[in-house]
Amino acid sequence: MAPVMTRRPYLALAFGFLFLAICAQGALAYGTEKKLTADYAEDLLISAGDYKAFIVHLAPGDTMKLTVRVGLGEEIDVYTMSKKDYDDYKAGAQLVSYYSQFSKESLKYFEYSTLFEPVQEGDYVIVIDNLPKTTTGAPGATDVSCTVKVDLEFQEPFPWLLVIGVLAVIIVLCVVIFFVLWMQKKKADIEAQEAQRKRAEAAKIRPIFINPQGPAAPGAPPGAPAGPALAAPPPSSSCKSCPHVYDPTSANCIACEYR
Numbered sequence: 001m002a003p004v005m006t007r008r009p010y011l012a013l014a015f016g017f018l019f020l021a022i023c024a025q026g027a028l029a030y031g032t033e034k035k036l037t038a039d040y041a042e043d044l045l046i047s048a049g050d051y052k053a054f055i056v057h058l059a060p061g062d063t064m065k066l067t068v069r070v071g072l073g074e075e076i077d078v079y080t081m082s083k084k085d086y087d088d089y090k091a092g093a094q095l096v097s098y099y100s101q102f103s104k105e106s107l108k109y110f111e112y113s114t115l116f117e118p119v120q121e122g123d124y125v126i127v128i129d130n131l132p133k134t135t136t137g138a139p140g141a142t143d144v145s146c147t148v149k150v151d152l153e154f155q156e157p158f159p160w161l162l163v164i165g166v167l168a169v170i171i172v173l174c175v176v177i178f179f180v181l182w183m184q185k186k187k188a189d190i191e192a193q194e195a196q197r198k199r200a201e202a203a204k205i206r207p208i209f210i211n212p213q214g215p216a217a218p219g220a221p222p223g224a225p226a227g228p229a230l231a232a233p234p235p236s237s238s239c240k241s242c243p244h245v246y247d248p249t250s251a252n253c254i255a256c257e258y259r
Helices: 002-029 083-090 160-204 237-241
Strands: 032-036 040-046 050-058 063-070 076-082 104-107 109-111 122-130 144-153
Touching: 040 050, 040 122, 050 083, 050 144, 063 076, 063 122, 076 083, 083 122, 104 109, 122 144
Parallel strands: 032 050
Antiparallel strands: 040 144, 050 122, 063 109, 063 144, 076 104, 076 122
């Protein structure tokens, strides 16, 4: 009998730890919260004296629509409120603010009459309440099964990164095009200067006749009159590129080798 007697305190201690674990699990399950970032639809079982909360981050331009339908059990309460008011709700405040147009007590079916559109950005909370929270609300005495459907629509943010990227590409293309045009103009200027330099060099080596008249005829005695004077041919298209002014009596024009 002695061994049996010594085991009893250990058995009692084990049952005590088991009871505490079960109670702890129940406490953790109370007031379940869920963050939503997309459309949501699910069948829920809400115990008596419990609630479910759905937290959604919304900004101006975003919309939210809620539909709740009770299956088995008594009526429930549905509240839509800000995160600050929800913190008061969790803390057990007697008076809690909520959006009356998007809330209803003692219901079997509830649907937003219009889309919920926030005025300012922040977290907003939908509370499915099976608690005797208020004197006008549901009693919260029995377990309730219900279907919850939340439709969310988020406004697409302005694509700043895309716009900045496109502008950067346009700026780079403009710089490249400007640089290419500048290089082409600079090359053309260099070629024009080089051509002008070559024409100036060519003009320096052209023969210049001091006496524009031709030599005496072969076999003529000394002192015989010279032959007829050399005459320059009429100007041609090549004269346009010659740096000298056309002159029929000019030795340069008479002896021009570029004609």
